[in-house]
Amino acid sequence: MQYNPGWNSSSVNLLHVRAVGPADTLHFIWSSIGAPAVLLVVSGSRNSTLGIDWTRLLSPAPAGAVWIDPPSSVIYSTAVVFTKVFEYSEAKTEELFYPTYDLSDFSWDSVNRTLNHTALTAEFTGIPAADPSGSFSNGSLAFRVTAYEASSRDGPLPSLLHTANSSKVEFVLAGVAPRGNSSRFVLEVATVEETGVAQKLRSTRSIDDEYTPTIFETLSLVAESRNGSSARSFLQWKATAYGSPSPRREDNIQCRSRGLQAANWTLPVSSIVRAYFGEGAGSTYTVSAINISFGGEDGKVYQEKRYLSWSVLLGFGQPPQDTFSPLVISIMAVALGTPLLMLLVGSCALLFTQGKRYSDYEPIN
Numbered sequence: 001m002q003y004n005p006g007w008n009s010s011s012v013n014l015l016h017v018r019a020v021g022p023a024d025t026l027h028f029i030w031s032s033i034g035a036p037a038v039l040l041v042v043s044g045s046r047n048s049t050l051g052i053d054w055t056r057l058l059s060p061a062p063a064g065a066v067w068i069d070p071p072s073s074v075i076y077s078t079a080v081v082f083t084k085v086f087e088y089s090e091a092k093t094e095e096l097f098y099p100t101y102d103l104s105d106f107s108w109d110s111v112n113r114t115l116n117h118t119a120l121t122a123e124f125t126g127i128p129a130a131d132p133s134g135s136f137s138n139g140s141l142a143f144r145v146t147a148y149e150a151s152s153r154d155g156p157l158p159s160l161l162h163t164a165n166s167s168k169v170e171f172v173l174a175g176v177a178p179r180g181n182s183s184r185f186v187l188e189v190a191t192v193e194e195t196g197v198a199q200k201l202r203s204t205r206s207i208d209d210e211y212t213p214t215i216f217e218t219l220s221l222v223a224e225s226r227n228g229s230s231a232r233s234f235l236q237w238k239a240t241a242y243g244s245p246s247p248r249r250e251d252n253i254q255c256r257s258r259g260l261q262a263a264n265w266t267l268p269v270s271s272i273v274r275a276y277f278g279e280g281a282g283s284t285y286t287v288s289a290i291n292i293s294f295g296g297e298d299g300k301v302y303q304e305k306r307y308l309s310w311s312v313l314l315g316f317g318q319p320p321q322d323t324f325s326p327l328v329i330s331i332m333a334v335a336l337g338t339p340l341l342m343l344l345v346g347s348c349a350l351l352f353t354q355g356k357r358y359s360d361y362e363p364i365n
């Protein structure tokens with residue numbers, strides 16, 4: 001992890017996470033210059049490096065200011081931009097929208113102070129540059145980044161499964177005063193893909209919720225090459241956010257994704273993305289966007305807790321897939337077995353599990 005490589009100031013934030021594999025390198029470049037964004041560049045060389053022309057990057061025309069050396073080693077590039085936060089209330093039958101928080105108009109604290117080289121974490125915390133409603137006077141919005149060295153599962157909920165080819169970002173709204181009595185928030189996420197790569201939103205439902213109690217749906221936004229349809233990269237999340245910094249299952253906040261739009265947008269106003277992909281008029285990349293909305297039927301959870309956190313995994317290749325947990329496998333074995341087998345397995349399971357409790361999982365009966 002490197003903070004602002006080659007730049008001796010912390011007035012802007014750029015975090016370079018370099019992951020070296022046996023025959024390739026993944027470069028994750030997180031930045032809050034412009035709207036908060038991450039650039040993922042995969043290089044087929046173990047020795048590839050990140051190049052930054054800082055003067056150009058901080059200028060109004062940053063095209064070409066960020067590149068990977070040697071350029072010929074680049075196999076794949078993508079970017080994710082967190083563009084806007086919408087807030088609305090449901091008044092009678094219509095939705096009442098409050099002025100939008102445009103994340104490219106936020107001012108961000110120095111990430112340097114939050115860097116943890118052991119845990120591989122960093123935090124981008126910001127407030128609107130102008131806050132006429134005073135909503136942020138006692139709160140902030142943050143993107144918490146975690147890089148991973150190996151495959152494993154997160155301890156805290158939603159306990160996402162990850163690989164060494166992925167990083168997690170947690171979107172956190174803390175202490176921000178809602179502008180309505182039952183405000184709900186929506187995060188707009190834009191992705192930038194090379195042409196020839198198509199995005200697909202997939203929902204996977206499972207009967208198993210041992211790792212994320214009461215949540216049965218996993219969503220994956222997968223980028224696939226149009227020819228051959230192999231997965232190039234993904235965003236993956238559980239259909240939940242949490243209303244507490246130390247989430248328990250009862251802190252669930254419903255999370256829905258509203259349509260994936262192949263937006264005929266120009267490149268999002270994010271300097272890091274423009275700096276890498278150039279200003280070209282959409283010829284070499286396509287931009288899509290998706291809205292992630294938080295809050296169930298009444299939207300009261302945020303009102304009470306003043307805290308919202310949503311985790312999403314970003315990675316190269318196939319998204320990780322959950323297998324059934326041992327508990328569910330044994331339940332299925334019992335259900336599918338003969339009555340005799342049922343009796344045997346049942347009594348054995350009873351013997352072995354007596355006195356033992358599965359973490360945070362209580363069967364209904």
Ligand SMILES: *[C@@H]1O[C@H](CO)[C@@H](O)[C@H](O)[C@H]1NC(C)=O
Nearest residue numbers: 137138139174175176177306
């Ligand atoms: C600001 O936050 C603190 C701690 O969370 C809380 O005690 C206080 O009441 C808040 N003030 C306002 C004006 O919301």
Ligand SMILES: *[C@@H]1O[C@H](CO)[C@@H](O)[C@H](O)[C@H]1NC(C)=O
Nearest residue numbers: 089090091096179180181182
């Ligand atoms: C919010 O609730 C208060 C009291 O319940 C009510 O007086 C006020 O009109 C409500 N405001 C909105 C915008 O609905």
Ligand SMILES: *[C@@H]1O[C@H](CO)[C@@H](O)[C@H](O)[C@H]1NC(C)=O
Nearest residue numbers: 086186188258261289290291
């Ligand atoms: C997200 O929702 C807002 C408010 O309804 C809308 O203006 C915006 O176009 C939506 N974005 C996408 C990608 O659907």
